[in-house]
Amino acid sequence: MEVVRRLRPPERYAFAVSVRPLLVPKHDPCGRLGEDGLWLAMRTPAGPASLHLARAAGELIATGHGPGAEWAADRADAIAGLRDDPGDLPTLAARHPLVARLAKTFSGVRLPATGQVFPRLLRAVLEQKVTGKEAHRSYRAVCRHFGEPAPGPAGLLLPPDPAVVAATAYWEFHPFGVEQRRTETLLRAARVADRLERCADAAEATTRMTALPGIGPWTAAETVRYAYGDPDAVSVGDFHIPNTVAWALAGEPRGTDARMLELLEPFRGHRGRVCGLLALGGIQAPKFGPRMPLRSFARF
Template sequence: MAGRFAPKSTRATVRGGQVVVPAGMPRQAAAPGRVRLWKPDGALDLGLVLGPLRRGPGDPTFRAGRDGSVWRASLTPAGPGTLRVAVYGGEVRGEAWGPGAEWLLGQLPELLGAADDPSAFVPRHRVVAAARHRRPGLRLTRTGLVLESLIPSVLEQKVTTDEAYRAWRSLVRRFGERAPGPAGVGERPMWVMPAPRTWALIPSWEWHKAGVDDKRASTILRAVRVAARLEQAVGMAAEAAQTRLEVVPGVGPWTSAETVQRSHGAADAVTVGDLHLPGIVGWALAGDRDADDEAMLRLLEPYAGQRHRAARLILLSGQTPARRAPRMPRGDIGRL
């Protein structure tokens, strides 16, 4: 995990999952793809909604364009696809390329929070109410893809985020494929993550070069061997999906929660076992920087059914205690 409360090197959980997306004007893509227009029923902030899907500023599967767009390269059930999303005048324009284009466009509303119900959330603390007021465009994304969130979450287990992001970048670029459409060309092409069989065939020394220890690599290998069963969990309730994910040795409550928050848009899947989150929640709601998981869950009880949303709003509030401990030491097994 990243250093305590470090603002520039933290997990999506710690920073609240926000990506800065500059305002822009419509721009014609170099090679037009399939298009879908969709009008959300309320405020929509692309950076807030899609931010948790980015694994670091150099994520080869995610890009925030200067024209206000967000690009994602995904491995869908129909194959690889690239999606470009932008909001103009309150209307969303989605454009997609590749074999997975139709699937991505069909998933577009849920990706942008159409299945989420922000009105079900009732703030119980002033700091939470203020954060909600300042972030009216926050909705919880639902990608409909499990491995896409599970694998990078496993890579983030018990290491600094810099290490985890570097491993994700290295493995996706080394073993993935170029994103379909205009995003896959140029000096900084986007990439689609490897298919399950490709993950399974990565040799041990390549995991080592990417800085991934045997424990995390083994967890990913076990997961991709049952990839079809794990992807079926998208059709299950979030709690049941977590139970299925945790059957895989090496996948615990932290990893399963981080996964279903993205794949299912799970509003109540609060992350437990996190190095930073209990202290941040404890500080914001009770002035207790030393809160543990038990104390955090007790403080979040008034938000039952919406605990993940409450935690995100707390993270976005900026109410974090000053760092007083040294950062977690970085390790790089790839250099050993």
């Protein structure tokens, strides 16, 4: 089955920058972004699907493949970030010159909303307390192990089925570089994935997720930011972001979560978006001390 939908992006819409966060860097078994556009595999309520988004003559052509093609095509504008409305961001951004400049520079960037919680939650759990390289390596291994071929010609894998993940013993994740603590958190989330997918909004999903042992504000924010397109989701507990915010907004080389939230308060409603703008602008606090080492739990 194939379903095609034509979308009209806003002026200055930055397609690649907007959708890139939906994929892990370098290689994602469940998606691809290239000259031919974005390919994304998904498990929809109607069945497996893959979605292709491509620019063409000022339009965005969305093509859904597979049993879930209609669901994917109907959701395409949200996945592309076209339902995201920055609203009063320019007014709020004017409260700080750097934020104002970045908001203008990246005014074409929109926040995607996939409408799917578990795939993003899986990635967020794997990213807990490890380096990005470690997490992404584990994510690829997990997807290759649990993934099934997705519909369409892109050769993608479907994201892992929560029911299959939930039925897996924790030690089977060790070869993927995932230790018992993160694995058990992931298994708990997989067991209630259906309930998580039925949440009405980011607030309800955050409440349900953080009620699970092993899932805190950081993991919930990393999930709802792209599952629901929540522009206010702040990753409290992040290793870098408090320092980045403190440096960018107050010239302080180090910051706590409390200080970060204090500095972001004038931008409430768009606090997560402001953090994203700082990242897009390449803003980083001064670095001190050794880097976090890379580890391999598969060898433990």
